[in-house]
Amino acid sequence: MPSNINMVHQEIAKALRELNSYVYEELHACLENTLDMLLRKEIIRFGPDYTLRGKSLELRVGLVFEELGFDVSCPRRGMEDFVVRNLHGESGLPVVVEVKSKEKDANPKLDDLRQLDDYVFELSGERAIRLAGLTRQPPKKGGTTIRPFACWVDDSPPKHPTPHKGLFIFNGPWTQPFELRPKENWVGINAREFAEKRGFCLLSFQALLAWHAECLRKTDAKAEFWHQICTTVGVLKEP
Numbered sequence: 001m002p003s004n005i006n007m008v009h010q011e012i013a014k015a016l017r018e019l020n021s022y023v024y025e026e027l028h029a030c031l032e033n034t035l036d037m038l039l040r041k042e043i044i045r046f047g048p049d050y051t052l053r054g055k056s057l058e059l060r061v062g063l064v065f066e067e068l069g070f071d072v073s074c075p076r077r078g079m080e081d082f083v084v085r086n087l088h089g090e091s092g093l094p095v096v097v098e099v100k101s102k103e104k105d106a107n108p109k110l111d112d113l114r115q116l117d118d119y120v121f122e123l124s125g126e127r128a129i130r131l132a133g134l135t136r137q138p139p140k141k142g143g144t145t146i147r148p149f150a151c152w153v154d155d156s157p158p159k160h161p162t163p164h165k166g167l168f169i170f171n172g173p174w175t176q177p178f179e180l181r182p183k184e185n186w187v188g189i190n191a192r193e194f195a196e197k198r199g200f201c202l203l204s205f206q207a208l209l210a211w212h213a214e215c216l217r218k219t220d221a222k223a224e225f226w227h228q229i230c231t232t233v234g235v236l237k238e239p
Contacts, residue, residue, distance in 0.1 A: 004043055011038060049209060053101035053174045057205070058082075061099050061169055064212045068222055080119040083164070089223050092230035093165040096120050101205075102172035106181060107188045108202075113195055116166050120198070125161035165230055166198060171205035178206040187235055201232045210238040 015034040019026060032055070038044045039059065046052060052060050058081050065072050071085040084095045098116040100108055170186075187195070187202055195202050215221040221239065228236055 007043055008038060011043075049205070050171070050176070050178050051174050052171060052205070053103070057101050057171055058099045061097070061205070061208065064208060065097075068212065068215050068225070070226075080116075080123070083123070084167070086226045090227060090230075092226060093163055094123075095165045095167045095201075095229060096123055097167045097169060099169045100172075101170070101174050103175055104173045106173055106176075106186055108168065108170045108172070108191055110188075110191050110194055112170075113168060113191055113198075113200065116168050116200065117194075117198055120164050120166040120200075123162060123164045125163075166195075166200040167203065167229060168195065168200055169203050169205055169208055181206065183207075183238065192234060196234050199233050201229050202235045203229075207236065207238045214239040 012031065012034055015030050016027070019030045021027060021030075035044065036059065039046075040063075046056055046060055049060070062072050062082055065084050069088065071087050072082050073085075074080075074082045080096050081099045082097050084097055086092060096116065096119050098112070098119065100112045102108070173181075181204075183204075183206075186204055192202070211221075211225045215225055225239075
């Protein structure tokens with residue numbers, strides 16, 4: 001352990017010397033990148049899984065998908081946590097992942113899901129469709145101009161240029177071990193209905209870890225896990 005601590009100090013000091021900046025944002029990004037590197041090299045580690053929140057929870061979730069061979073990217077810094085793709089086997093839609101945690105609450109809030117909805121809306125190109133509907137000539141019916149929500153020239157509805165699936169992962173309450181948390185009914189009715197209307201998949205952090213372990217045990221479990229993410233509307237349970 002002492003050698004690891006020394007290595008942590010050395011790597012952080014080296015990164016800060018090379019950065020040579022007093023700008024807060026640059027220093028913050030430098031420290032985050034250095035800690036991320038140390039984590040991937042297993043020089044530092046996470047705390048107990050049930051206690052993870054914030055950036056550590058996001059990193060842990062991202063590494064779970066990476067360990068299973070999925071492609072994980074962060075195309076828009078400061079927006080969605082990441083986008084996951086399956087580059088082998090059944091592709092499905094790109095999956096927009098939003099990770100949240102609560103200290104005392106066992107249920108995610110509706111506002112948390114609305115944030116995911118915004119990201120899926122933007123990445124799916126729906127905003128472009130709506131803007132196009134405002135600028136294109138709408139169809140006419142019986143001499144009356146119709147101006148629907150999104151207008152199109154022919155009778156077929158517009159399609160999203162880049163459709164994405166929404167995946168919401170929740171850890172809470174992070175003060176409580178997994179075995180003391182409910183496995184059923186951890187999503188409130190309003191949040192569940194909101195997610196179902198938008199085709200979102202909801203996954204508790206402990207269920208994600210259970211699927212991770214299942215995929216490491218069984219060679220065909222990874223394909224099933226991805227299929228479940230892509231097709232589940234509402235709560236995805238443990239395997």
